[in-house]
Amino acid sequence: MVELVHYEKKLTEDEYTEFEKLFSAKLPLSFKEHYIRINGGFLAEEDVENDLWGLPVGGFNPIKYGKVTxxxxxxxxxxxxxxxxxxxxxxxxxxPFAYDDGGHTIFISLKEGDYGHIYLYDCDGESFFQISEKFEKFISRLYKN
Incomplete structure (x- = not known):
């Protein structure tokens, strides 16, 4: 299970429900479970130094209660x-729920054709590629086995 540090205030079910109304479709259940458990956060320095992370994720943005929500x-x-x-x-x-070590946005698609797919996007428009087909696979790949 992914463990993050410096996360924000825990979300309530009502706060998550209100957040989900911003989007064209319901978010995957695995996304909800992750954010109800831990609202944003960064990689523990010890985990980074021990090379435990399988993907180059710098951290997760909180849904609310943070600097960059x-x-x-x-x-x-x-x-x-x-x-x-x-x-x-x-x-x-x-x-847009996370970012890589270079500050590029990692987002989950809610479009019908690629619903749930996770992409990395460079805001300068130079990089755009799929990281995972599902949020739960993305989460499971974060830690090296």
Whole structure:
């Protein structure tokens, strides 16, 4: 199970339900379970030094109660475009929930064609690639076995 440090105040079920209303579809249950358990957070320095992380994730954005929340990111980013295909993800069709070591956005798609897929997006539009097909697979790949 992923353990993070410096996470934000725990979310209530009501807060999560209100958050989910911002989007075009319900978020995957595994996403909800993760955020109800731990609202954002960073990798423990000891885990990084011991090379325990399987993916280059810098941390998770909190849904609320933090400096850079998911709610804020959704309104700041507005849309995301895949430079290879031209496909756009409009506000409400994606959830930016984490970032890599370079500060690039990691988001989950809520679009019908790729619902639940996890992507890495460089806000400069130079990088866009799929990391995982499901949130639970993404979480399971975070720690090296």
């Amino acid at each position: 998911i709610e804020q990111l959704v309104s700041d980013i507005e849309s995301i475009e895949n430079p290879d295909t031209g496909e756009e993800y409009q506000e409400g069709e994606y959830v």
